[in-house]
Amino acid sequence: MNPWWQSAVIYQIYVRSFADTNGDGVGDLGGVRSRLPYLRELGVDGVWLTPFYRSPMRDGGYDITDHRDVDPMFGTLADFDALLADAHALGLRLIVDLVPNHTSDTHPWFSSPHRRERYIFRPGRGDGPPNDWESVFGGPAWSKDPHSDDWYLHLFDASQPDLDWDDPAVRQEYAAVLRFWLDRGVDGVRIDVAHGLVKAPGLPDAGHAGQDHRGGILPYFDQDDVHEVYRDWRKILDSYPGERIGIAEAWAPTADRLANYTRPDELHQAFNFPFLLSPWRAEAVRAVIDQTMRTNPAPTWVLSNHDVQRHVTRLGSLDRARGATLLMLALPGSAYLYQGEELGLPEVLDLPDGARQDPTWRRSQGREPGRDGCRVPMPWTGEAPAFGFSASAATWLPIPPDWRPLSVQAQRTPDSTLTMYRRALHIRRRMTGPLHWQDAPDGVLAFTRAALTCTTNLTDRDVDVVPPGALLLASTVLAAARPTGAVCLPPGATAWWH
Numbered sequence: 001m002n003p004w005w006q007s008a009v010i011y012q013i014y015v016r017s018f019a020d021t022n023g024d025g026v027g028d029l030g031g032v033r034s035r036l037p038y039l040r041e042l043g044v045d046g047v048w049l050t051p052f053y054r055s056p057m058r059d060g061g062y063d064i065t066d067h068r069d070v071d072p073m074f075g076t077l078a079d080f081d082a083l084l085a086d087a088h089a090l091g092l093r094l095i096v097d098l099v100p101n102h103t104s105d106t107h108p109w110f111s112s113p114h115r116r117e118r119y120i121f122r123p124g125r126g127d128g129p130p131n132d133w134e135s136v137f138g139g140p141a142w143s144k145d146p147h148s149d150d151w152y153l154h155l156f157d158a159s160q161p162d163l164d165w166d167d168p169a170v171r172q173e174y175a176a177v178l179r180f181w182l183d184r185g186v187d188g189v190r191i192d193v194a195h196g197l198v199k200a201p202g203l204p205d206a207g208h209a210g211q212d213h214r215g216g217i218l219p220y221f222d223q224d225d226v227h228e229v230y231r232d233w234r235k236i237l238d239s240y241p242g243e244r245i246g247i248a249e250a251w252a253p254t255a256d257r258l259a260n261y262t263r264p265d266e267l268h269q270a271f272n273f274p275f276l277l278s279p280w281r282a283e284a285v286r287a288v289i290d291q292t293m294r295t296n297p298a299p300t301w302v303l304s305n306h307d308v309q310r311h312v313t314r315l316g317s318l319d320r321a322r323g324a325t326l327l328m329l330a331l332p333g334s335a336y337l338y339q340g341e342e343l344g345l346p347e348v349l350d351l352p353d354g355a356r357q358d359p360t361w362r363r364s365q366g367r368e369p370g371r372d373g374c375r376v377p378m379p380w381t382g383e384a385p386a387f388g389f390s391a392s393a394a395t396w397l398p399i400p401p402d403w404r405p406l407s408v409q410a411q412r413t414p415d416s417t418l419t420m421y422r423r424a425l426h427i428r429r430r431m432t433g434p435l436h437w438q439d440a441p442d443g444v445l446a447f448t449r450a451a452l453t454c455t456t457n458l459t460d461r462d463v464d465v466v467p468p469g470a471l472l473l474a475s476t477v478l479a480a481a482r483p484t485g486a487v488c489l490p491p492g493a494t495a496w497w498h
């Protein structure tokens with residue numbers, strides 16, 4: 001038997017947008033707990049929770065004040081334990097987020113006598129910052145320290161100072177935090193900015209503006225020495241029973257460099273962002289799949305998360321999104337789903353400016369809309385005020401009034417996106433075997449895995465295909481067979497045959 005995680009489908013929950021139980025308009029751990037049966041029925045194997053730790057929420061909880069406690073906004077540690085127990089009782093694994101690159105500036109360390117060892121302070125150059133590094137959220141990666149003449153580094157918001165991983169106390173603390181959550185019983189950790197902890201010695205200039213934070217070669221990302229940290233953590237993970245896993249959120253310049261994070265003595269998985277970023281073209285998608293399979297024997301696949309435009313909008317249509325999803329779910333390996341994608345939710349592009357909370361919006365002076373549009377709360381029912389997400393109409397981000405037909409309740413119909421996901425996840429449990437590409441018309445991808453064939457039309461026109469077997473599932477209703485026996489696959493469609 002292969003380890004559980006090698007084929008697992010993990011459902012990402014953005015806690016503050018999933019379900020609210022106390023009517024404050026913000027999702028909470030109780031809300032997650034109350035909806036576990038929905039996830040069980042959907043057919044996923046586990047859940048990854050985005051940060052719910054104590055935080056001033058300047059970056060949606062990726063700015064942590066206390067790694068060992070639940071923010072009162074989300075509940076209590078007892079709520080977490082109850083949620084974990086229920087998840088396990090339902091056979092669902094639970095993964096939590098670990099954020100080691102930075103803390104919040106409200107973390108006690110940042111105002112302690114040790115702040116200069118724990119974080120990265122440097123004198124400026126003339127009147128300017130110590131080097132030319134750019135924050136992922138826009139603007140310089142340095143801010144003036146209010147308590148000295150120096151500057152401190154923050155690869156993200158100014159309220160998220162970067163830790164100095166040369167300091168043994170930082171390493172010890174995170175090993176202890178990892179153990180804290182493993183001791184509580186979590187099945188794994190998703191590691192935020194896993195490629196960022198170690199910076200090039202001497203903090204040299206990047207040498208150019210417009211630094212590419214999604215795989216560019218940069219002195220603050222993907223340094224060789226970062227892997228030492230994951231070798232240590234792997235030992236910790238392996239010292240617990242039951243195959244606890246680590247998943248890297250890492251951006252690397254090449255597939256081979258990305259695969260370094262999943263060497264046998266490092267982490268188990270790394271998110272496959274090249275797949276997510278691939279243009280909707282047959283050669284491009286096939287190249288990414290081939291490159292993934294070549295570099296990683298136990299790959300992951302992902303199309304949406306809380307940091308990118310939802311794939312319905314990014315790919316340009318619900319048809320393509322559904323087709324892309326069925327393509328992804330037929331690939332060998334593990335898949336990550338983002339809450340709401342099973343409803344076919346689009347990105348919300350017209351949030352009022354005043355509602356936007358992502359620091360990217362502020363730091364780019366409104367040039368970048370930021371990531372709030374994929375973080376809008378889930379619609380559960382058709383009911384006012386908040387489609388079952390909350391008893392309050394004042395949800396932390398407004399839910400578009402036209403989302404009623406997208407709600408879970410409204411999608412209990414045979415052809416809905418939700419039903420397609422359920423069926424796909426059910427069928428997927430029986431899929432086995434390696435991928436073999438098959439001949440297909442231009443712009444169409446076809447592959448088999450044992451007796452299953454998956455065919456996707458990535459063109460913008462109808463394509464006739466000869467059915468390689470009986471139809472198991474399709475991302476859209478397929479037109480009746482033509483006299484020749486061929487079946488018409490509309491643009492964006494994927495079909496599974498057996």
Ligand code: NOJ
Nearest residue numbers: 059062156192193306307
């Ligand atoms: C990646 C997280 O997914 C994102 O939401 C966060 O803003 C940055 N890391 C910084 O922690």
Ligand code: CA
Nearest residue numbers: 020022026028
């Ligand atoms: Ca709440």
